[in-house]
Amino acid sequence: MRVTITGGAGFLGRKVAGRLATMGKLGKRDITAMTLFDVAEPKPPAGAAFPVACLTGDIADPADAARLVDAGTGVVIHLAAVVSAQAEADFDLGWHVNLDGTRTLLEACRASGAKPRVVFTSSVATFSGGQEAVIDEATRPVPGNSYGAQKAAGELLIHDYSRKGYIDGVSLRLPTVVVRPGRPNRAASSFASSILREPFLGEEAFLPVPESFALWIASPRAATDWLIHAATLDGKALGLDRGINPPGLTVTVRDMMEVLQSVGGHAAMRLVSRVEDKEVEAIVGTWPARFRDARAKALGFRAHEGLEALVRAFLEDDLAETKALRG
Amino acid sequence: MRVTITGGAGFLGRKVAGRLATMGKLGKRDITAMTLFDVAEPKPPAGAAFPVACLTGDIADPADAARLVDAGTGVVIHLAAVVSAQAEADFDLGWHVNLDGTRTLLEACRASGAKPRVVFTSSVATFSGGQEAVIDEATRPVPGNSYGAQKAAGELLIHDYSRKGYIDGVSLRLPTVVVRPGRPNRAASSFASSILREPFLGEEAFLPVPESFALWIASPRAATDWLIHAATLDGKALGLDRGINPPGLTVTVRDMMEVLQSVGGHAAMRLVSRVEDKEVEAIVGTWPARFRDARAKALGFRAHEGLEALVRAFLEDDLAETKALRG
Numbered sequence: 001m002r003v004t005i006t007g008g009a010g011f012l013g014r015k016v017a018g019r020l021a022t023m024g025k026l027g028k029r030d031i032t033a034m035t036l037f038d039v040a041e042p043k044p045p046a047g048a049a050f051p052v053a054c055l056t057g058d059i060a061d062p063a064d065a066a067r068l069v070d071a072g073t074g075v076v077i078h079l080a081a082v083v084s085a086q087a088e089a090d091f092d093l094g095w096h097v098n099l100d101g102t103r104t105l106l107e108a109c110r111a112s113g114a115k116p117r118v119v120f121t122s123s124v125a126t127f128s129g130g131q132e133a134v135i136d137e138a139t140r141p142v143p144g145n146s147y148g149a150q151k152a153a154g155e156l157l158i159h160d161y162s163r164k165g166y167i168d169g170v171s172l173r174l175p176t177v178v179v180r181p182g183r184p185n186r187a188a189s190s191f192a193s194s195i196l197r198e199p200f201l202g203e204e205a206f207l208p209v210p211e212s213f214a215l216w217i218a219s220p221r222a223a224t225d226w227l228i229h230a231a232t233l234d235g236k237a238l239g240l241d242r243g244i245n246p247p248g249l250t251v252t253v254r255d256m257m258e259v260l261q262s263v264g265g266h267a268a269m270r271l272v273s274r275v276e277d278k279e280v281e282a283i284v285g286t287w288p289a290r291f292r293d294a295r296a297k298a299l300g301f302r303a304h305e306g307l308e309a310l311v312r313a314f315l316e317d318d319l320a321e322t323k324a325l326r327g
Numbered sequence: 328m329r330v331t332i333t334g335g336a337g338f339l340g341r342k343v344a345g346r347l348a349t350m351g352k353l354g355k356r357d358i359t360a361m362t363l364f365d366v367a368e369p370k371p372p373a374g375a376a377f378p379v380a381c382l383t384g385d386i387a388d389p390a391d392a393a394r395l396v397d398a399g400t401g402v403v404i405h406l407a408a409v410v411s412a413q414a415e416a417d418f419d420l421g422w423h424v425n426l427d428g429t430r431t432l433l434e435a436c437r438a439s440g441a442k443p444r445v446v447f448t449s450s451v452a453t454f455s456g457g458q459e460a461v462i463d464e465a466t467r468p469v470p471g472n473s474y475g476a477q478k479a480a481g482e483l484l485i486h487d488y489s490r491k492g493y494i495d496g497v498s499l500r501l502p503t504v505v506v507r508p509g510r511p512n513r514a515a516s517s518f519a520s521s522i523l524r525e526p527f528l529g530e531e532a533f534l535p536v537p538e539s540f541a542l543w544i545a546s547p548r549a550a551t552d553w554l555i556h557a558a559t560l561d562g563k564a565l566g567l568d569r570g571i572n573p574p575g576l577t578v579t580v581r582d583m584m585e586v587l588q589s590v591g592g593h594a595a596m597r598l599v600s601r602v603e604d605k606e607v608e609a610i611v612g613t614w615p616a617r618f619r620d621a622r623a624k625a626l627g628f629r630a631h632e633g634l635e636a637l638v639r640a641f642l643e644d645d646l647a648e649t650k651a652l653r654g
Contacts, residue, residue: 091491128567140467142486142568149487153480159469160476164418240455240613241469 001029001074003231004116006059006105008036011181012121013079014045015224021048026075027232037068038080059101065108073114075231076167078105079121083187084147084283091146098150103157110166118158118169119230122243124216124287126152126173131214133288137245137295144286145188159242168235172226175218175248176287178256179311181318182325188283192217195253196260196311199268200319201326208277211254214289218248219310220317226301233299247293249304259307263315328356328401330558331443333386333432335363338508339448340406341372342551348375353402354559364395365407386428392435400441402558403494405432406448410514411474411610418473425477430484437493445485445496446557449570451503451543451614453479458541460615464572464622471613472515486569495562502543502575503614504550505583506638508645509652515610519544522580523587523638526595527646528653535604538581541616545575546637547644553628560626574620576631586634590642 003020007013017036025031034052036042037059044052057064059080069076080101087094102120109116125148126141127133141152151173158169180193191208192215198205218226226246238244261269297303305313330347334340344363352358361379363369364386371379384391386407396403407428414421429447436443452475453468454460468479478500485496507520518535519542525532545553553573565571588596624630632640 138467140465141483143483144490144567146487146491149483149490153483156468156470156476156480156483160473163471163476164473240471 001031002033002035002070002072003031004035004037004068004073004076005079006037006068006077007079007081008042008054009038009040010079012177012220012223012227013038013042015220016077016079016227017042017045019224019228021045024049026228029074033072035068060096060104062104062107065104066111068105069108069112069114069116071112071114073109073112073116076105076109076116076118077227077231078102078118081121082147083185084125084145085188085280086186087147087150088145088188088283094146094150098147099153102154106157106161106167110161115165115168117231117235118167119227120154120158120169120171121227122151122155122171122173123148124173124175126155127288128286129288130286131289134290134292135245135288136292137241137243145283155243162235162242163240169242170230170233170235170238171243172230173243173245174223175216175246177220177223178217179314179318180220181314181322188280189215191280192256195272196256196314197322199260199264199271200315201323203271205272206275206277207253207272208275208280209253209284210274211257212252214250214252216248216250216287216289216291218246218304219313221313222302222304229301237299244296244299244301245291245293246296246301247303248291249307249310250289250291251307255307259311263308263311328353328358329360329362329397329399330358331362331364331395331400331403332406333364333395333403334406334408335369335381336365336367337406339504339547339550339554340365340369342547343404343406343554344369344372346551346555348372351376353555356401360399362395387423387431389431389434392431393438395432396435396439396441396443398439398441400436400439400443402444402446403432403436404446404554404558405429408448409474410512411452411472412515412607413513414474414477415472415515415610421473421477425474426480429481433484433488433494437488442492442495444558444562445494446554447481447485447496447498448554449478449482449498449500450475451500453482453500454615455613456615457613458616461617461619462572462615463619464568464570472610482570489562489569490567496569497557497560497562497565498570499553499557500570500572501550502545502573504547505544506641506645507547508641508649515607516542518607519583522599523583523641524649526587526591526598527642528650530598532599533602533604534580534599535602535607536580536611537601538584539579541577541579542611543575543577543614543616543618545573545631546640548640549629549631556628564626571623571626571628572618572620573623573628574630575618576634576637577616577618578634582634586638590635590638
């Protein structure tokens, strides 16, 4: 079968593509071809035993989306999105890419007749309630930002296209992914990676929230494992509700600083300083940090590793590439 | 101010327009003009002291939507929709009218700069869980049909456009409206009106669900009152969450049959017969019947009258017109 990854040039897209190249199959089905798609040209993963098509375009353009899915497509992992702070700054672009793009991709899936498994990356940002809230799958999404509203609307598309049998969809509500490699980006949650990444590069990082602030996070390794699990799990086990809160890790900024000190030492910790950013605080302040994950665990999503393991995995997996990127 | 009603040729649109013509104002603001819009040409309400423009078109066409809102528009009551059974039968039309149409209307509101109060008619159909469920505003919409998915997605638009300050929106999740005047329509819930309407016309009605089946309903009078209240209530009192479950009435089919007998006598009751309809049962079977309405009551939405008052109001308000329509 063909596997398609949108947002294939992004860091999660590259990790998933790399893992699939190594695995060569998804569940019991051999991967015979892969399509990577993004606004910037994706690179094929190293060591793939199958052909990899690398395409660029606008996911909301039906002609571009039509090239991503054919009758042999078994799995579509839809990561392409405008991130939170950018979607907040550019209302039209956010709705265009995050809602219209998802719908156009689903229309391409429907037209293909392949009924592929579509793994949609939804987000913690679909929820609000902030530090006090405890979230489960029955909780209404009342998003505090446009990105969350767009992802919640995307989930309803996944839901209805699945119910009609046009696709076999799963919406995975990803926590804030920490540590993201590379540079700070325009996600409002960018600081959460910066404080555990920049000090290991000898760079300063800024903290826009107090140390008591709690976040719901996932490592790149856990997020990759969950996306691959979501690509293979039995759709019938989901029933009508296609949305899943994976078993993320609830941590405070203080927890993160303690692990930074224990892994990177005092010098690393001193590179982080508190700088108020009301705009970022307003966005991330609405995101809940506490989730019930019984459904995800019952569906076989693996438990999250601890925070120190998460930091050591960053050093092992991504520090060298991040350093090279910075020149 | 100008008041715009989409779906102005429909029965709720006509009732709201008629009431506003009588009132002449909404809250403290005089109504100086009204625009009615629908696919079929709406008729101006009797006795309006202000000019009424009656327009037809496609709500999802930006040029048509642009004619509905201007800088003087204070309130938009958005009733235009493809109903449940039709949206289930025609997937593309449902998403086109119910989602794209809502978005196009909101874009027209945004472009006008008027920041109008937009009253969006969402629905019980956004929920599932069926006979066992108890719903409040924090309950996730997991719709069992496309109509519900489209309305839930529309609510997210209302939510995000309101949060950004482009409109001041309220989403009112209407129960099944009973007794609808006129003819049976393509709503899956059409039977709920038929069993309390057809016998008073000497016509047979068919019951696709058992007598123990419970529904969450509202009379045309209550729905009209709530829509008008939603058009005037203080948006600041709503906060981030713009969705409201109004104080509908939970009744079983048996309750309805008993009231039919007490108002219409035995002859009326004998005109109703049980005829299985698996397609209708599949749609309405997912709709919950039990709601918590504390929020709506705190916001001043009036309590619902009893079931017998509802039936007598149909005879008083709508029976003559319904008879005339049947010729």
